[in-house]
Amino acid sequence: MLKVAKHSLENKKLFCFNLSAPFLSQFNTKEVDEMISYSGIVFGNESEAEAYGEVHGLLDGTVHATARKFKLCYLVIFKGFVINTCYEGMLKVAKHSLENKKLFCFNLSAPFLSQFNTKEVDEMISYSGIVFGNESEAEAYGDVHGLLDGTVHATARYIADLPFADGEKRKRLVIITRGKNPLVYTDSFDSEIHQFMVEQFADDQIIDTNGAGDAFAAGFVADYIRGKPMVTSLHSAVRAATYIICRSGFSLGSRDSYLLKINK
Structure with missing residues (x-):
C-alpha cells in the first residue's frame, strides 16, 4: 500500500x-x-x-x-436529489467550501428539481464552482426562470453569470450535455459558449443510461482538479460516460478493460 x-x-x-x-x-x-x-x-x-x-x-x-x-472536501460533488433528503447538511458543506476556497460542484440532476425546488437549486448554484446538467434539466431551469431564449446555450450563460453567495467575482464553469449532440460549456470569465463533440456509437450498443451523468461528472473532475486542459477533461468525461452506457447498471469490468476504454 x-x-x-x-x-x-x-x-x-x-x-x-x-x-x-x-x-x-x-x-x-x-x-x-x-x-x-x-x-x-x-x-x-x-x-x-x-x-x-x-x-x-x-x-x-x-x-x-x-x-x-x-x-x-477540497472537491465536493452533490447531486440535486440530496435537496429533498438532507438540504441543511448540503448547505453546510457548500458554505464551508466557499469560505475555505474549496471547489463545490452541483448537478442539476432532474428537471423537477428546478421546477419544484427552485429556491434551493439557486442557492446551491450560488456556492458552486462547477454546475453540471443535461439538456432537459437546463431547459426546465430556463423555463422556470423565464428566459426568453430557451436554448441550452442561453441557460448555460445565465447560470455561469449568476452571483456567488458572498458577492465575490469567481469562476463558475457550466457544462450541459445533450445526448449525442455536442455538449456546451462556458464560464463566468468567458463570453463565448463552446461546443465539444461527443463519441458516436450505434443505438444497439446502449445497454443502460443509468449513471451516465455521474460517470461524466466523475471523469471530468478527475482530470480537471489535477490541472488538465479543458478539452482533456471533457474527453475523459465523455469516455467515462460512454463506458457506463455500454454496461448494465453503474458497474466496472476489470480495471484493464476500463482503462483501455478510457485511454484509447
Whole structure:
C-alpha cells in the first residue's frame, strides 16, 4: 500500500485514502497519518473522523475540525436529489467550501428539481464552482426562470453569470450535455459558449443510461482538479460516460478493460 502511495506522489497521480474504521486511527495512528500524507483525497464517515480527531487531541472534536486538519472536501460533488433528503447538511458543506476556497460542484440532476425546488437549486448554484446538467434539466431551469431564449446555450450563460453567495467575482464553469449532440460549456470569465463533440456509437450498443451523468461528472473532475486542459477533461468525461452506457447498471469490468476504454 505504501509503495502505491509513494509511486502516486512521485508520478503526480491522485492517491485516495479511506479512514475505513475508527479503530484504525486509534490503533494504527502512525500508518493512517502516513497514508494521509500521500493522499489527494481522504474519505471518512462521522465516527471515523471523530476518532481521528480524538487521537490527535483536537480540542474541537467535531467532524468539521477534523476535516480542516487535513483539508477534506477540497472537491465536493452533490447531486440535486440530496435537496429533498438532507438540504441543511448540503448547505453546510457548500458554505464551508466557499469560505475555505474549496471547489463545490452541483448537478442539476432532474428537471423537477428546478421546477419544484427552485429556491434551493439557486442557492446551491450560488456556492458552486462547477454546475453540471443535461439538456432537459437546463431547459426546465430556463423555463422556470423565464428566459426568453430557451436554448441550452442561453441557460448555460445565465447560470455561469449568476452571483456567488458572498458577492465575490469567481469562476463558475457550466457544462450541459445533450445526448449525442455536442455538449456546451462556458464560464463566468468567458463570453463565448463552446461546443465539444461527443463519441458516436450505434443505438444497439446502449445497454443502460443509468449513471451516465455521474460517470461524466466523475471523469471530468478527475482530470480537471489535477490541472488538465479543458478539452482533456471533457474527453475523459465523455469516455467515462460512454463506458457506463455500454454496461448494465453503474458497474466496472476489470480495471484493464476500463482503462483501455478510457485511454484509447
